[in-house]
Amino acid sequence: MEHFEITHRDAMGRIAKLETPHGVIETPTLMPVINPNVEFISAKEMKKFGASMVITNSYIIYRSPQLRDVAIEKGVHGLLDTDLAVMTDSGSYQLMVYGDVEVNNREIVEFQKTIGSDIAVPLDIPTPPDSVITLAEEDMKTTLEREREAAKLFSNEKSLLALPIQGSTHPELRRKSAEEAVRITEEVGVKAIFPIGAIVPLLDTYRFVDVVRIVLEVKSVLPAWAPVHLFGVGHPMFFAMSVALGCDLFDSAAYALYAKDDRYLTPYGTKKLAEMHYFPCSCSVCSKYTPEEMRRMKKGERARLIAEHNLYVCFEEIKAIKQAIKENTLFELVEKRIRSHPYLVAAWRLLREEKYAKLMELLDAGMKQTFFYTGVESLYRPAVTRHAERVKRVELNGKEFVISTNMLEHADLYLRPAFGVVPAELIEAYPAGHAEMPPAEYIEEEALKVAVRNLLDFLKFHKDKKFRIRAEDVWKPHLNNLPPNATLE
Ligand SMILES: [Zn+2]
Structure with a gap:
């Protein structure tokens, strides 16, 4: 596809150029989540950590008359004061958490178009893991109808449209959802990315095997030109494996959520500030302070610094992955990273199954x-x-x-x-x-x-x-x- 050009490959991973109205983004990359309501690390500052794209929530903007007016007048980039590409989510997350939202699909998609989103998201339905298949299928059908409606609004636009893939933990539904999403791009003519949705509940409970199975099932039907976004994945311990399975985009609210909870990210897992004697990192934060000094700070100041470290370490990992793709050592990197959790080892071992081994063989350079x-x-x-x-x-x-x-x-x-x-x-x-x-x-x-x-x-x-x-x-x-x-x- 003309908006996604693959330049280097290794395992199922790739380095590619994703074209957006706000510039060409090199993937794999991570989009830090910006909450337009909460002043924390601004979109403007994200460049220094290595971000080339951020993600914010159009539903939060839509619901606040104040934010909405600014966004309509100056666009979402003006609202966030950034020239980075901005992806906007639609309120699907709120739909999952609260069961209802005060907007319909057409309204929120048109709103994202009005405020100049680089990548818009329809109001898809994130079906939780282990849902009965009849419910998962019904949700998936509604999601696909909404994606088709959104695609018609975005056909021949410069902006991209996300076509989320749902289907709970049912492999056949995930495959069908992916196939139908591809059909929509072909029939309607829209520049798409393909987020794999509703996997955060699986990650939160360490069900990495289920996540990897879903990714592999989806990848088995998506064409190579399809950019894949692992929606809600923002922990660096998961990046190398996900890229090696063909995922291109991640988003992170984790850098901020973990920081506010005094949790420190590393590519090997999460550490609690309370239990740290040393920082195993040399970013500008970790080389300036000791854990003890940080513990004595005010909560707000401390959260900000941990969040900075969390962002540095995430982008450092992205760079390590891209370097590994260029020198064809991505397998080696993944095999080292999975050692950080037994369930990551288990998840990677899905590649022993013949159909997945064949898929890897087909796509590996x-x-x-x-x-x-x-x-x-x-x-x-x-x-x-x-x-x-x-x-x-x-x-x-x-x-x-x-x-x-x-x-x-x-x-x-x-x-x-x-x-x-x-x-x-x-x-x-x-x-x-x-x-x-x-x-x-x-x-x-x-x-x-x-x-x-x-x-x-x-x-x-x-x-x-x-x-x-x-x-x-x-x-x-x-x-x-x-x-x-x-x-x-
Ligand atoms: Zn650090």
Whole structure:
């Protein structure tokens, strides 16, 4: 799509240019939430933290006669005094929390258009997790009708329109919601982004597996050109994994909400100021104050400083992710980050399921410089399956071959953890030849099992050839079911 141009890819993640009326935004990025009612960190100041876009709530503006008048006169950018791109939410959140709003879809969408929003949001219905399917489906249909109505108001506009994807925790509804949203953009001709909605209740209860399943289901039907917004996700511990699954936009009220509650964000989780002796960060706040000094401050002053740190750390993580995409090390970064919570590990392990592994293989850019093993999750990378497939079909000239597990020994083929068989001529090539991993006696047993599974596949594929296997002791317990064309020496 012309408003979203992908420039770099790694895993399912991408760096892209998102075109808005207020400039081209490089994604992935985070939109800090600005509450127009509460003076905290202003939209104007957000640039210094690294923001190129902010998000505010058009429903709050609409309901306050004072704010509304200014917004109608000067636009939402004038109201917030910023030249950054501004996305506006519609009141869906209030709908979820209070069950009702005093505006209809058409009114709030037209209002967002009037105040010059860069990305407007229809009044979609966020169905909570675990809702019965009939209710979730009914809500989804209403959401889609409202999206179609909004799209007609935004067709041929420079501004973008968000088409939220709902469907609660029902994968088939999430897929349908995404498919229908794409159909609306095609039929009506509107520049769209695709927020995945109503996942905050899942994050708040650490149901990361459910979040990742929803993201993967949605990504399995969205075309690559579709920018994806993970609505309500503002914790940096979740960014790397979400980007690696193909999410492009995040928004954060968390930086302020957590700060007001004396909670300090890190890419590894949340810390309570009350329990901190040191700040593990060197941003302008953390290098100036100690936790003890901060605790002695007035609450308002302290909240402001923690919020600043929270923003710095969020944008630092976004930059680390973009750097990883450019150097094709996003898998390595995600595998390190998921160590910060067992449920993140569990969520990433969804990639063991065949349909998700295939999706990752389809979307991951193939060639990389390195394969840096960080643990068993490294075995789920497409590089491992691709290597096995490629090597299986390699042409073998001759009748009898030596396979060795010792890289220093002369052999026709080698057996390496994770990858399995590596022909001598490929021992310097990516991925198996470039792989940095612990030696066989120190690596997880699962890495040996995957290698042996690939070996057995290879041996069966070449059943008219003979193989002599020279294995170090650590391999031997795994090599007792060899086919007749292979012998262990
Ligand atoms: Zn800091």
